[in-house]
Amino acid sequence: MASRELVDVAVIGGGPAGLAAAAEAKGEGAGRVVMFERDERVGGILPQQIHDGFGTKVFKEALTGPEYSAIYEARVNERGVETWLKTTVTDLSRDRVLTVRSNRGIQTIEAGAVVLAMGCRERTRGAIGTSGTRPAGVYTAGAVQYYMNVSNLAVGRKVVILGSGDIGLIMARRMILEGAEVVCVAEILPQPSGIAGNIVRCLEDFDIPLYLSTTVVEIHGKERVTGVTLAEVGPKMGEKKGTRRFIECDTLLLSVGLIPETELANGLGLSMSPMTNGAIVDDSFRTSVPGIFSCGNVLQVHDVVDYATLEAEKTGIAAATWAMTGKLPEPIIDINSGAGLRYALPAKISGNDAVDFTMRPWKEEHDKSVIFSSGGEVLRRLKMPHMEPAGMIRVRVGKGRFNHVVDNEITVELGE
Amino acid sequence: MKSTIVCIVCPVSCPVEVEWTKEDGVLGLKNHLCRLAGPYVESELFDPRRLLTTSIPVDGGDWPLVSVKTEPPIPKDKMLEAMDEITGVRVNAPVKIGDILIENLLGTGSDVVATRNVDAA
Numbered sequence: 057m058a059s060r061e062l063v064d065v066a067v068i069g070g071g072p073a074g075l076a077a078a079a080e081a082k083g084e085g086a087g088r089v090v091m092f093e094r095d096e097r098v099g100g101i102l103p104q105q106i107h108d109g110f111g112t113k114v115f116k117e118a119l120t121g122p123e124y125s126a127i128y129e130a131r132v133n134e135r136g137v138e139t140w141l142k143t144t145v146t147d148l149s150r151d152r153v154l155t156v157r158s159n160r161g162i163q164t165i166e167a168g169a170v171v172l173a174m175g176c177r178e179r180t181r182g183a184i185g186t187s188g189t190r191p192a193g194v195y196t197a198g199a200v201q202y203y204m205n206v207s208n209l210a211v212g213r214k215v216v217i218l219g220s221g222d223i224g225l226i227m228a229r230r231m232i233l234e235g236a237e238v239v240c241v242a243e244i245l246p247q248p249s250g251i252a253g254n255i256v257r258c259l260e261d262f263d264i265p266l267y268l269s270t271t272v273v274e275i276h277g278k279e280r281v282t283g284v285t286l287a288e289v290g291p292k293m294g295e296k297k298g299t300r301r302f303i304e305c306d307t308l309l310l311s312v313g314l315i316p317e318t319e320l321a322n323g324l325g326l327s328m329s330p331m332t333n334g335a336i337v338d339d340s341f342r343t344s345v346p347g348i349f350s351c352g353n354v355l356q357v358h359d360v361v362d363y364a365t366l367e368a369e370k371t372g373i374a375a376a377t378w379a380m381t382g383k384l385p386e387p388i389i390d391i392n393s394g395a396g397l398r399y400a401l402p403a404k405i406s407g408n409d410a411v412d413f414t415m416r417p418w419k420e421e422h423d424k425s426v427i428f429s430s431g432g433e434v435l436r437r438l439k440m441p442h443m444e445p446a447g448m449i450r451v452r453v454g455k456g457r458f459n460h461v462v463d464n465e466i467t468v469e470l471g472e
Numbered sequence: 473m474k475s476t477i478v479c480i481v482c483p484v485s486c487p488v489e490v491e492w493t494k495e496d497g498v499l500g501l502k503n504h505l506c507r508l509a510g511p512y513v514e515s516e517l518f519d520p521r522r523l524l525t526t527s528i529p530v531d532g533g534d535w536p537l538v539s540v541k542t543e544p545p546i547p548k549d550k551m552l553e554a555m556d557e558i559t560g561v562r563v564n565a566p567v568k569i570g571d572i573l574i575e576n577l578l579g580t581g582s583d584v585v586a587t588r589n590v591d592a593a
Contacts, residue, residue: 106539106587107525112482112508120525122539122588126569205527208536222483233526233555252478252485257522261548360483441503442487 064379065372066154066167067091067137068145068320071100072361073352073368074173075128080372081171082135086379089137090165092156094144098132099125100175101198102361104205107226109253113362124361148320152347168379169347171371172321172335176314176353178223186218188274193281197223197311204230212307216284217241218272222250222359222446224311229258238264239305242286244271244293247420249313251359251446272308273300281306316354324348331399332356338387339405340374341367349375356401356414356448363414363450370412385409389464396421396470398445405466407458413451417470420444424470426451431462443470477516481508488513521545524554525587528573533565533590540573542582554578565592 065081067074070093078091097103102110105121112118119127132139140158147155154165178196193212195203201223203209213236217224220243228238241259246269248255259266267286273295274285288299316333327336327344334355335343341351351364351371358364378384385406393400393415400415415426421443428436428451435457443449473493479486488509489502498514515521523545527537546554554577563573567590574584 103588106527108523108541109481109483116508118481118523120539120541120587123569126589205539206535206537208527208529233524233551235555251483252487253480253483254485256478257480261522261551441505442485447484 060164060166062166063088063090064168065089065171065375066152066165066169067171067173067372068148068154069093069100069173069175069352069354070095070098070139070141071173071175071352072102072125072128073100073175073354073364073371074171075099075125075132076365076368077171077173077349077351077372077375078137078139079128079131079135080369081169081376081379082132082137082372084373084376086168086376089376091132091137091139092143092145092154093139093141096142098129098139098141104198104202105226106205107230110361113360114365121361128365145320148324150324150345150348167347169349169375171368171375172343172348172350172354173352173368173371174317174320174354176316176357179310179313179315181310186272186275189277191275191277191279191281193277193306194275194308195310197221197227197309200227200309201230204234210234210236212236212281212305214239214305215307215309216272216303216305217309217311218284219243219311219313220248220250220255220266221311221313222254224309225250225254225258227309227311228264229262232262232264236307238262239303240265240267240286242267242270242272244269244289247444249311249446252444275308276302281308284308314353314357316357318354321348321350321354326350329399329401329403332401336403337401339402339409339411340378340384340387341371341402342374342378342384342387347378349378356399359446359448363448366412367414389458389461389466392465392467394467394469396424397468400468405458407461408455410455411453413453413468415449415451415468416445416447417443417449418445421470425472426468427471428453428457428466428468430460430466433460433462435460435466475517477513479504479509479512481512482506490517492517520548522548522551524551526555526558528558528584529562530567530590531562531564532592533567534593535588535590538563538567538573538586538590539588540584541587542577542580543585544582546577546580546582550578550580554580558584565590
């Protein structure tokens with residue numbers, strides 16, 4: 057008979073979201089909090105993100121990834137969270153029974169509340185369907201970041217980067233600093249996918265060209281990459297005739313987006329958002345299945361770890377409250393995302409407390425406002441000098457504003 | 473004169489509009505969301521600096537590398553020279569966050585400081 061253990065809050069994933077959720081669940085008074093991490097260490101991607109820029113919201117200073125991670129690792133340890141390393145959760149049921157696999161064998165865990173904090177993974181060459189041969193030398197940017205910054209392995213001398221996501225930009229700079237040549241960054245969209253700050257300090261600082269509306273249409277090489285063919289694309293992403301050109305390189309880095317790692321949750325029948333590819337949640341970060349919560353990059357891809365941390369802290373507190381009392385404020389107000397926004401999260405709120413809404417615009421906007429309204433009346437308006445799809449927007453709406461909600465409905469949109 | 477400088481302190485990347493002269497320095501700022509933008513823009517105009525982050529091999533540690541940063545940031549045009557200086561340095565475990573691994577890098581007054589704990593293996 058396999059062992060069966062009881063825990064109050066089970067946190068799946070030990071990255072930034074899992075660490076913050078577990079620390080706050082324990083801090084809120086939950087009895088037994090266990091964080092399951094399949095890797096041999098916690099921190100998720102942070103230990104390999106040796107650059108700075110983490111913590112400007114939470115700590116008001118720019119820390120490096122390993123420093124930021126170390127703060128939360130110390131916190132979960134001090135508060136008495138159990139961290140089960142090298143442990144994979146292979147199954148999760150709607151009644152919160154987990155199957156976990158580790159070198160102790162297979163165990164069954166019954167949890168009072170479950171926090172999904174599995175993060176996301178990189179899209180690969182397969183996911184973007186690039187044609188050509190299958191030589192060595194094609195990597196995702198995050199994999200190269202791990203090789204270079206954790207394992208002390210170099211991957212190539214002459215590099216083309218496809219995709220201008222933040223990790224790709226960071227790796228462009230990193231490879232230049234380590235002596236490689238970065239020929240160019242190609243981005244299929246007409247605007248960069250990474251944040252503007254990284255265009256400045258990773259590309260412009262080192263005179264690395266960024267070709268917009270340009271993609272890799274073919275990869276060359278038998279054993280090892282010998283080059284790529286770039287081509288420009290039109291507004292509908294079709295290749296523009298006569299724009300093909302060959303670029304010699306021995307390495308192609310892909311920074312072409314992130315996919316929330318939701319497989320474990322697929323069997324749960326959670327209501328999912330087609331915009332975030334994560335679960336639909338309320339302002340306690342509850343999913344549609346009672347007792348199952350979600351936060352961090354498995355909920356929505358973040359570009360600022362601080363926001364993932366803040367979201368996860370709230371989730372940890374809510375999960376602990378649920379595990380201890382079985383009660384949370386009922387979400388009665390629907391949030392509709394309107395003009396100019398791809399999505400706004402959460403989808404439902406209770407109105408009992410202030411809410412930090414997170415959202416992304418469809419396109420770059422200047423001098424527009426984020427407007428919350430209900431029944432034709434504006435509840436809150438925040439002027440934003442600059443918004444872009446690469447930058448998540450986070451707007452707090454105070455509790456008092458929800459007194460003026462009509463018909464339990466709020467619309468969030470961009471306007472003047 | 474007027475310039476637009478993208479603030480790189482945090483990921484929000486405010487495109488700060490700055491009015492300035494060589495003689496009087498920064499006269500006014502617009503389009504920024506927090507107070508961290510002011511010092512950055514001033515430094516970017518008159519003494520551009522970057523926090524250089526890289527890693528140094530560790531002997532006898534539970535990680536092969538310790539990540540490091542220059543503290544305070546070094547002049548922007550010294551980054552590649554600084555990398556040459558750091559390359560070849562090795563340290564022994566254990567290393568603690570905050571340990572100074574190279575003092576006064578290239579005479580800039582900046583130290584190379586560990587950003588990861590590496591325990592002895």
